[in-house]
Amino acid sequence: MxxxxxxxxxxxxxxxxxxxxxxxxxxxxxxxxxxxxxxxxxxxxxxxxxxxxxxxxxxxxxxxxxxxxxxxxxxxxxxxxxxxxxxxxxxxxxxxxxxxxxxxxxxxHAARNIPYAVLKKRGPELEKELAALEEKERFRKQARVLRAVLEAGGEMRVFDLLSRTKVSRSPLESLVKRGLLRLESRPSRPELEFTGDPGSVGEIPELTGEQERCVDRIRSALDGGEYQGFLLYGVTGSGKTEVYLRAVAETLARRRTAVVLVPEISLTPQTVARFRARFGKVAVLHSSLTGAQRADQWRLLLEGRRAVAVGPRSALFAPLDRLGLIVVDEEHENTFKQGNVPRYHARDMALERARICGAVAILGSATPSLESWKAAREGKLELLELPSRVGGGRIPQTVIVDMRREKKGPGGMPFLSRVLVNIMRDRLKRGEQVILFLNRRGFAPVLTCRRCGISVRCKECSVPMTFHRSRRRLVCHYCAGEISPPEKCPECGWPELYYLGFGTERVEGEVRRIFPEYPVVRMDSDTMARRDEVGRALQAFRKGEFRILVGTQMIAKGLDFPRVTVVGVISADTSLLLPDFRAAERTFQLVAQVAGRAGRGDAPGVVVVQTLVPDHPAVVEAAKHDFRSFAAFELAQRKERGFPPFGRIARIVLEGKDEEKTAQAAGKVGEELREAGRGGAFQVLGPARAPLERIQGRWRFHVLALIPPATTEDDLERLLPPIVEKKRAGLRVLLDMDPATVL
CATH class of the missing domain: 3.40.1440.60 (PriA, 3(prime) DNA-binding domain)
Structure with a gap:
């Protein structure tokens, strides 16, 4: 047969x-x-x-x-x-x-060999050669490379060696010709080395009473051997990670396995360091590894040689047998949402995988998503709370600065208020550290004409180009296009152009001007482009090599620096004013999370929130660290409009080179959706131009379908695909169920 x-x-x-x-x-x-x-x-x-x-x-x-x-x-x-x-x-x-x-x-089937640099000489002979190289200026780079290999124990991956010494491959090849080093190609090693920032990973701390109650409840759920979902809501610094560690230990004690999801690649080395310190060998799955390394980690899990997997969104698929626990740390983060097909949300799918495996799922956050908070209120998730900081630490004092009242200078409104500068000066004199947060990179987001007011925009996208002073270039942050700054207005020819607004690069420059005696480090995607630079910068900041850290969203969460007592939120309005129904929620989360970096040690912390809308609930409640009040306000707004979590959204985006044809097709899609939803399956909004109406030369229009809870997945499977999958000449039609943003 x-x-x-x-x-x-x-x-x-x-x-x-x-x-x-x-x-x-x-x-x-x-x-x-x-x-x-x-x-x-x-x-x-x-x-x-x-x-x-x-x-x-x-x-x-x-x-x-x-x-x-x-x-x-x-x-x-x-x-x-x-x-x-x-x-x-x-x-x-x-x-x-x-x-x-x-x-x-x-x-x-990627190749699995990795090049290593290995010492050919040892002992006094090597020291003599090294000293000779260090004496001459033109051989200093070679000396730096040779010493790095020596300090690493005599061998080092070439990629790590070049990253650490910040040199090209030429000095390495010169050392090979001198007979001091040799290059070897070796199979990729499953055991990965990380330049992480583990924080304090010494002795296992004693649990607080609040932590113990949470661990007891998780332990009982693990004993039950059936699916159970928890929302672990704990203020910043309350010890959520220790609860995760104990939960993993309890899982391993029952001969089951665990997955820990973190929101961003930049957090993975830090998290891995803490879990390895407790459990030894831990598998890592994330996109910054080489293809061969990812394959190694996958095979270790598939073969049952690792029992714990850590990583961002893609670690959801870790092939672990007898899965007993899934942890989603900082579950509110929108980086858990996949941007391309399949557009799943790792938080939601973590709960699904736990159901499939009869496992325990823990969603943790100091600022839970409204979806998870509503689920906990309705009993779909069990709420566990950590309302206090570990060690009796105090929640930092928060000062809201109305930037409309700040005195304007020749360049317009300042971006460091007098209040923030004075507090920074006082705390820096005490030997403490400062974090300044701004979720906008570059020097200035807009180059504008003084006469006609037109800004220099990307020719392919409907956005102004951002000036990066270090490169002397205008850069589009959507298509990565670059041009040199024009000498005159491209619209009217006027020769006077000025930079409007500010990004992290400009803030860094101003901080260096005001506080020249204190070392500053900037962390954004411009300065942290290489794989190991994030970990190195965090380690240096922890050691006190830098006193001021300026950064974007990558510094806003999950980091613990005891000497940081001041956090400045340079502009709380960056995300608040976006035309997106999640803008207020995202603003609250960002402000509250970055504020949580202050006052984690013995010294009390202070948070300065600069804003143009000081009365907005997202700003006011974040300043008070009052998530419950903000959630009540925002949920009432969402319920009135039928927005998530009181239903789902299907977003259909049409993209095309021809603006008129794309608009006409969007109108047709809107008509077809209204016809399909006539029986009450969903309500249609639009079509309309997308807030980012042109990206990479393609015009964008979108249509939203608000889907009530009564509409089933089977209904949607029957109604939506025939519309989305219909061929429309010259157009891309994209469907995003439950979008993280509607920009």
Whole structure:
């Protein structure tokens, strides 16, 4: 009797395809393994999702599987079930969901060798050679490289060596020619070394009474052996991470495994360092690893050689057997939402995977998402609370500065208020540290003409270009296009242009001007471009090598610096004024999170919040650290409008080169949606120009469907795909279920 396989392909076709299993492969093919098949006129790789001995198709039209990619499954059963849930929830294909679950290195069979630099000489002879190099200025870079390898124990990965010494490959090659170093190519090592900032990872601390109550409840849930979801709501500095660590320990004691999700790659080394200090070998899954390293980590988990996986969104798919615990730290972060297909939210899918595995899920935050908060209020999640800081630490005092009242100078409104400068000066004299937060990089966001008021905009996008002084370039932060600053207005020809607004680069310059005696470090995507630079900067700041840290969102959460007593929020309005229904929530979260970096040691902290809208609830309640009051206000606003979490949103975005044709197509989509939702399945808003109406040369229009709770996933699967999947010449049509933003 013939054997048939259902195969999911990584294509936007929401069905699986049946192939004949050749007799020679019948004993080898497995569900969860990948196979090569012919699809149309080309070969493709898909995942076997099922095996059967009957086929409803004409056997003569069923193509055979060409060959096997894997002789054992790479997608375990629970991951397969999770991908089906993702496909159902986001209205993508199972194949697209599976494609996101499998590391790229496994898909492309990436090479697994890594180059190392190794000392060829040792002892006095090496010291003599090194001293000779250090004496001469032109050999200083070679000396720096040689000493780094020596201090690393005699061998070092070439990538790490060049990153640490900040030199090109030329000095390294010169040392090889001198016979002082040799290069070796070695297989990628599963054990990864991290330049993290673990904070204090010494002795295991004694739990507070509040922490103990949380751990007791989690322990009971683990003993139950069934799904249980928790929302761990704890103020900044309340010891949520220690609760996670104890929960993982309890899970391992029951011979089960654990996944810990963190919101950003920049936090992964820090988190890994803390978990490794407690548990030893921990697998890491994130996109900053090389392809070979990711494949190594995946295999370690798949083979059962690691019991704990840590990483950002993609670690959701860690192939762990006997999964007992999933932790989502800083669950409110929108980086848990995938931007491209499949557009899943890792927080929601973590709960789904826990249900599938009968595991415990912990969502943790000092500023929970309104979705999670509402779920806890309704009993869908059990609320655990940590209302106090560990060690009796006090919540920092908060000062709101109305920037409308600040005295304007020749360049307009200042961006460091007198209040903030005076507080910084006082605390810096005491030997303390300062963090300044601004979620806008660059020097100035707008270059404007003094006569006509027109700003220099990107030719491909509908946004002003940001000036980066270090590069003397205007840069578009959406398409990465660059130009030199024009000498005169491109619109009217007037020669007087001025820079309006400020970014982290400009704030850094002003801080250096006001406080020249104190070392400053800036952390944003411009200065932290290389993989290990974040960890090194954080370590240096922790050691006191820098007294002032200026940064963007990457410094706003999860970091613990005992000597930081002042936090300045340079502009609380950056996100508040965006045309997005989540703008107030995101502003509250950012201000509250960055404020939480202050006063974590013995000295009391102070937070200065600069704003043009000092009476807005997002600012007022964040300053008071009163999440409950803000949540009550914002939930009432959302309920009145039918916005999440009181329903779902489907966002359909149309993109095209021709503005008029794109607008007409958006109008047609709006009509089709209204017809489909006529029975009350959803309410349609739009079409309208997207707030970012042009990106990379393509005009953007969007339509929103507000979906009430009574509308089921089956209803949406029946109503939306026929509209979204209809071919529209020259246009891209994108569907985003439950968007994190509508920009």
């Amino acid at each position: 013939p054997l048939y396989a259902d195969v999911a392909l990584p294509l936007p076709l929401r069905r699986e395809f049946t192939y004949l299993v050749p007799p020679a492969l019948e004993d080898s093919v497995r569900v969860g393994a990948r196979v090569r098949v012919v699809f149309g006129r080309r070969r493709a790789v898909g995942v076997v999702t099922g095996l059967k001995d009957r086929c409803s198709l004409d056997p003569s039209k069923v193509r055979p599987i060409h060959s096997l990619v894997d002789h054992a499954p790479v997608v375990p059963g629970d991951i397969m079930a999770l991908c089906r849930r993702i496909a159902k929830r986001t209205l993508c294909s199972v194949g697209e969901a599976l494609d996101a679950a499998i590391p790229g290195a496994l898909k492309h």
